[in-house]
Amino acid sequence: MTQSASVQTSDGALTSGAVKRVRLRRGLTAQTVAERMNVTLRTYERFEAGRMRLNPDLIRRFARVTDSDPHALWMSLLLDAPDLALHSADNQFATVLMSATLKFEARVGPRLARLSTRAIIDAVVAMYDGLAQQAEDPTVAQWLNESGRDLAAARPQSTRKP
Missing domain, CATH: 1.10.260.40 (lambda repressor-like DNA-binding domains)
Known part of the structure; x- marks a missing residue:
């Protein structure tokens, strides 16, 4: 082949x-x-x-x-x-990354070439480490669950009989 x-x-x-x-x-x-x-x-x-x-x-x-x-x-x-x-x-996720990359390139233009590989690696690793920490944070899921219950409780109840 x-x-x-x-x-x-x-x-x-x-x-x-x-x-x-x-x-x-x-x-x-x-x-x-x-x-x-x-x-x-x-x-x-x-x-x-x-x-x-x-x-x-x-x-x-x-x-x-x-x-x-x-x-x-x-x-x-x-x-x-x-x-x-x-x-x-x-x-x-990927669309956000692509969009942010385009905006960054438009903002810095040719100055992008001045950035060292080390600086880029450090910034990207820090970003991903922060996102990983947020993904592991149980308070986010807890907040969403509580908010969902609050919304359901606030929803008007139907007056129709089942």
């Missing part, structure tokens, strides 16, 4: 893993996703199975239909990490 065929197979498997995980998490059938993407079921099945060339338009359509992060889908392929697309589908 040639190296390019090996890479293609790997990309296909990654596409399949990321896309299928997100679709299943959303509780959608392949038929439903295909219809909402405005493609035939066969085209969608080939896309989900990773049997077609990577297509930015299909990835954007899939992300829109599944309300997931299109940049996380791409990033999961680049990093060989299909679960990344699933884990960041709701919080738009």
